[in-house]
Amino acid sequence: MTDFLSQLDPVSLLSITLITATPLVLAAMGGMMCERSGVVNIALEGIMLTGAFIGYGVAFFTHSVWIGLAAAIVSGMLIATLHAVLSISFLVDQIVSGMVINILAVGITGVFYRTYLESATTVGPGTFPHWDVPVLSAIPVIGPIFFQNQFVTYAMLILIFVVHFILFRTVWGLRTRACGEHPRAAETAGINVYFVRYVNVIASGALAGLGGAYFSLQQIGNFLPNMTGGRGYIALAAMIFGKWTPLGAFAASLLFSGSDQVGSRLQSVFHVPIPLQFLGMIPYVLTIIVVAGAMGRAVAPAAVGIPYKKG
Amino acid sequence: MAAAWRGRVVTTVLVPLVSVVCGFLVGAIAIVAAGADPLVAYGALFAGAFTNHNALAETLVSTTPYLGLGLAVALGFRAGLFNIGAEGQFYIGSLAGTFVAYSIHGLPPVLEVPLGLIAGMAGGALWASIAGGLKARFGAHEVITTIMLNYVSFLVASYLVDTKGLMLAPDVSTPRTPDVDPSAVLPVILAGSRLHVGFILALLAVPVVWFLIERTTIGFRLRAVGFSQGAARAAGISVGRTIVLTMALSGALAGFAGIVEVLGVNYHMTDTVAAGYGFDAIAVALLARSNPWGVLPAAFLFGALHNGAGFMQLETQISSDLISIVQASVIIFVAAPVIVGWLFRLRRAPAETVHITQREVDAPVT
Numbered sequence: 059m060t061d062f063l064s065q066l067d068p069v070s071l072l073s074i075t076l077i078t079a080t081p082l083v084l085a086a087m088g089g090m091m092c093e094r095s096g097v098v099n100i101a102l103e104g105i106m107l108t109g110a111f112i113g114y115g116v117a118f119f120t121h122s123v124w125i126g127l128a129a130a131i132v133s134g135m136l137i138a139t140l141h142a143v144l145s146i147s148f149l150v151d152q153i154v155s156g157m158v159i160n161i162l163a164v165g166i167t168g169v170f171y172r173t174y175l176e177s178a179t180t181v182g183p184g185t186f187p188h189w190d191v192p193v194l195s196a197i198p199v200i201g202p203i204f205f206q207n208q209f210v211t212y213a214m215l216i217l218i219f220v221v222h223f224i225l226f227r228t229v230w231g232l233r234t235r236a237c238g239e240h241p242r243a244a245e246t247a248g249i250n251v252y253f254v255r256y257v258n259v260i261a262s263g264a265l266a267g268l269g270g271a272y273f274s275l276q277q278i279g280n281f282l283p284n285m286t287g288g289r290g291y292i293a294l295a296a297m298i299f300g301k302w303t304p305l306g307a308f309a310a311s312l313l314f315s316g317s318d319q320v321g322s323r324l325q326s327v328f329h330v331p332i333p334l335q336f337l338g339m340i341p342y343v344l345t346i347i348v349v350a351g352a353m354g355r356a357v358a359p360a361a362v363g364i365p366y367k368k369g
Numbered sequence: 370m371a372a373a374w375r376g377r378v379v380t381t382v383l384v385p386l387v388s389v390v391c392g393f394l395v396g397a398i399a400i401v402a403a404g405a406d407p408l409v410a411y412g413a414l415f416a417g418a419f420t421n422h423n424a425l426a427e428t429l430v431s432t433t434p435y436l437g438l439g440l441a442v443a444l445g446f447r448a449g450l451f452n453i454g455a456e457g458q459f460y461i462g463s464l465a466g467t468f469v470a471y472s473i474h475g476l477p478p479v480l481e482v483p484l485g486l487i488a489g490m491a492g493g494a495l496w497a498s499i500a501g502g503l504k505a506r507f508g509a510h511e512v513i514t515t516i517m518l519n520y521v522s523f524l525v526a527s528y529l530v531d532t533k534g535l536m537l538a539p540d541v542s543t544p545r546t547p548d549v550d551p552s553a554v555l556p557v558i559l560a561g562s563r564l565h566v567g568f569i570l571a572l573l574a575v576p577v578v579w580f581l582i583e584r585t586t587i588g589f590r591l592r593a594v595g596f597s598q599g600a601a602r603a604a605g606i607s608v609g610r611t612i613v614l615t616m617a618l619s620g621a622l623a624g625f626a627g628i629v630e631v632l633g634v635n636y637h638m639t640d641t642v643a644a645g646y647g648f649d650a651i652a653v654a655l656l657a658r659s660n661p662w663g664v665l666p667a668a669f670l671f672g673a674l675h676n677g678a679g680f681m682q683l684e685t686q687i688s689s690d691l692i693s694i695v696q697a698s699v700i701i702f703v704a705a706p707v708i709v710g711w712l713f714r715l716r717r718a719p720a721e722t723v724h725i726t727q728r729e730v731d732a733p734v735t
Contacts, residue, residue: 162698165693169399169694172686288520295517333533335525346518349513351509358510
């Protein structure tokens, strides 16, 4: 048993699980802000890809990962603004608008990557430095998992509490949820539904853009076409599986990335003949089960997906 | 009367046409930003799609899957269902059809080809029925379930065709299925090109789907459910059954598109999937305004873009991903006709929103 544990190395397993869950949690919380205010966001994938690309591109030309980080967040907000304008002001179907952004992100990142970055030979901007939190990082087990990380992971851990606080403990959060459940009633109570939705959609872009920076500026220090590889949809699954709450999304993301890590270790260390593909299906199958109402029904905000028309 | 007719022309012809032009204009801005001349790039795109040797035939080859996929999504739209899972149904259909087409031997083509096609359509239909059944029985939103099922289908394909997979061909260097039986191959119809009978079949699917939607009882029920589930239920239509049937038909069309690609072009499947067909299929259906006849020009446009993009990249170094920018922009303009009207000050710009699905009716419908 001890031999099994040492081979599995639980501390490093948990540590890598937390790290790979980082973009999932951030994008899931972005989707949550958006959907809590009544706007569906299937554009998380495209927003993350844009953030990864712009973040890397700006970091590349300014030689600063921090300016790149800011650019990733701003670019996420900008492309989310397009989602907001289309779906809130122009009343475009929110699924269509999200889909358009996903296609657009592939196009923009593909075209400009090929033109400006693909053949660049200078040294890249590198990645965010590892920061050990004084004292705390020396705690056994907990220290290496939580307090020896890079910027985006720390930011994710803090933002879980920030987003939870905003959604459930502030007036803004109450207004947001009102707009997502019953926009007409919210409007009657004097809330500007359009404004609340705009702000939340743009905030979701900031969160997903930050999640995008994880891929290019934290994980590998480079950009590759389509490097988000569908993680935006796993984030969507984590948001639903976590029942539209930050802590739930965090737990779901850990479950999803953890099953990935355990699976690859079982194969590489113990040669257990479980095909990786079946483990890979876990997030998707669990989400289908949850939206179908088994295991405690996941109920989306009542007004999500319905364009709101004043009047 | 004349005004109504004119309004219809504006929404069904003029708006899509202007949207396509606007989409190319947005693409031109991207080309300039990438440091190339839009006229040169679009010239290469045009040559690659139409005028180069065999280009037109290749464009028709690329158009073929978009026909089936566009019809699949358009059919779903008419019943108020948003089938984002066309891509998954495409792959599951391909897998089922490929399995049958390489397993059978010794039958004449008139039997083997239909067997392969039927297996492909059945695979797609079954896969789509999962989402349809979950919606009908539990009210699970089909957008979420079909997105998730897409990824499951990629993993199923990867599992079956992977290094130890059940459908792996013996003695191949890169994982792929065995080649289909020669008698199951869709014959080439234009000597010296890859244009195959599948293109004709896909063309024939257009009037078939139109007839199904507009002239049959099933089509009537489907449209009634799309128009108002409450009214359909009040009229005695089983909403749940109609939803499952619509998803199955939609999946069958997507599976048809998939197996036609195998039997007509590739003759086997590899484990690398995800060509982005799913979103393209929705884009085709939106551009067609969910009208089966509209799918014809929309699929042709997407086929041409797809086929010309490679040559454009070769000639101008502009990434073939440019066509994604054009496609996304086209859809923005189609879905938000207000923008087109606002840009061009069209006097009779349709100001109403484009209703794609009936969102207020997501309650369980058993």
